[in-house]
Amino acid sequence: MVAKFFQKLNDYGSAIQFLVMSKCNDEAFQLAQTHNQMEVYADIIGPDATPEDYQSIAVYFENEKNNFLAGKFFLLSGQYTKAMKHFLKCNSEDSQAIDLAIETVGRANDEQLTRQLIDYLMGETDGMPKDARYLFRLYMALKQFREAARTAIIIAREEQNAGNYRNAHDVLFSMFQELKQNKIKIPAEMQSNLMILHSYILVKMHVKRGDHMKGARMLIRVANNISKFPSHIVPILTSTVIECHRAGLKNSSFSYAAMLMRPEYRDQIDFKYKKKIEMIVRRPDKSEEEExxxxxxxxxxxxxxxxxxxxxxxxxxxxxxxxxxxxxxxxxxxxxxxxxxxxxxxxxxxxxxxxxxxxxxxxxxxxxxxxxxxxxxxxxxxxxxx
CATH class of the missing domain: 3.30.40 (Herpes Virus-1)
Structure with a gap:
């Protein structure tokens, strides 16, 4: 009765809700179908839905040519192959569709579906490789932690090359924790890269606190691995010269100042530091207290x-x-x-x-x-x- 009352008010969402409460699921489904309220119906039946209910909803969206929602409800009904087919038809920039495709493969544990999704993510299907983070999440969903670790190293390297050092640090850190939790050996490259990135992050912290010695020591470590910071070579070497000088590490300051005077770096030095760096090179002071x-x-x-x-x-x-x-x-x-x-x-x-x-x-x-x-x-x- 209440459902009919809401129908007369054209409030189909409420009508569907009361039909579901009355266990009149067929009528609720028909009403949703007639008035384009299928998402509302799906939300209302929620946890009480059977695989058959989800399949009916999926077929409705399939007929409506809505690949994302068809895929979503085929996934909920346990029909993983059909779900994957629809997700891969979605716009390649639709991150939600890729996320659900990854979930589908994680649940299905089917080699053919896994291969299909990997090909799609690598760009074999449409010639457009997707963000490596999706591949990383796929390997995590499949509990293939070694492959996930390799992918994480690649992602972090890309972030590092682009100068996004905190992002690169956080990718490696989260992967490190996953591997540790799953008692899997952490690759030496991952450990080393995380340590170098962490040293870089500590520099700002110590310089801000006025502890120039700690800042200088970390900068020396970073400068010795300068090839890992390709987009900030000159600024990092400049900071190393300045911080070492402030900390009294005059010999180290001279070494990195001499490196900055190489032809490939010289013209990129910030104007306000150029004179000081030239002076350090011209009048070298090799004094330096032992660490x-x-x-x-x-x-x-x-x-x-x-x-x-x-x-x-x-x-x-x-x-x-x-x-x-x-x-x-x-x-x-x-x-x-x-x-x-x-x-x-x-x-x-x-x-x-x-x-x-x-x-x-x-x-x-x-x-x-x-x-x-x-x-x-x-x-x-x-x-x-x-």
């Missing part, structure tokens, strides 16, 4: 605090997310959100002026940081499966 030595957290050998490879035990050392230095066994903590290690006193000090973890960007209260007693999992993390 402080701290204990290797694995074998206790004394090595420079920013070195991440111990010459004694040959271990790659975990780095502190607050400073970029190798961690110290007797002063170890970890971010409560991402579980990356840090030097406790340094991380606490950083959190006096920063709110978030520099690695995962989550808010961290310094009072919850705890000293780690069982350091073994952080110093020799499980390798995971190959």
């Amino acid at each position: 402080p030595l701290t204990s290797c957290p694995v074998c206790s050998f004394q090595l420079p605090e920013t070195d991440l490879l111990c010459p004694e035990c040959q271990n790659n050392l975990p780095y502190c997310i607050a400073t970029g230095r190798h961690v110290l066994k007797e002063d170890l903590t970890a971010c409560p959100s991402c579980d990356f290690p840090a030097i406790l006193t340094e991380f606490s000090s950083l959190l006096e002026s920063e709110e978030n973890c520099p690695m995962c960007s989550e808010k961290v209260n310094k009072d919850v940081l705890q000293k780690i007693v069982d350091t073994q999992p952080y110093l020799a993390p499980s390798e995971g499966t190959e």
Whole structure:
């Protein structure tokens, strides 16, 4: 009765709702079909829908030539091949259609459908390769973490080449966490790239806090890997010269200033720094205090605090997310959100002026940081499966 009342008011959405409540699904479907309210009907039956209901809705949208909604409801009815056919007919820029195609393959676990979607994403089907992020999400949906890791490295490299260093950092970080969670060995290239990008992100933080020595040390690491920052070579080398000079690392400042004087870089130097850099090269001051030595957290050998490879035990050392230095066994903590290690006193000090973890960007209260007693999992993390 209520449904009929709303029908007279031309409020078909409410009429459909009351027909569904009265278990009159056929009438509700007919009404939706007649008055172009099928999406409303689909929303209303929601969790109570049977695969047959979803199939009827899918067929309706198929007849209406609405590929996206036909695909969506074939997916819900469990007819994955039909769903995929419709999603691949959608506009190639329709990210929702690609997302649902990825979900379809994840649910179907069908090799032929997977191959079909990979070909589509690689551009084999229409000559237009899609954003690599879709391929990454597909591999994640299929739990093919090694392929996902390779794709993540490619995506991060593209972001890095375009100068989007935070994006590149976050892509690698999220993939790192996925692999760790699934106990899969993290590729050395991913670990190394994440460390270099993280060192770059720390520079701004330390310079802003007026700690030019920490900023300079991280810039030296970045400058030694300058080929990974192709769109900002001259600005990064310029910053390295300036920060090393401020920190009293005169010899390092001279080395990078001399690099900037090469013909391919010289004309790109910012005018306001050019005279200073030329002067550093003309009147070299080779004085430089030695980098402080701290204990290797694995074998206790004394090595420079920013070195991440111990010459004694040959271990790659975990780095502190607050400073970029190798961690110290007797002063170890970890971010409560991402579980990356840090030097406790340094991380606490950083959190006096920063709110978030520099690695995962989550808010961290310094009072919850705890000293780690069982350091073994952080110093020799499980390798995971190959």
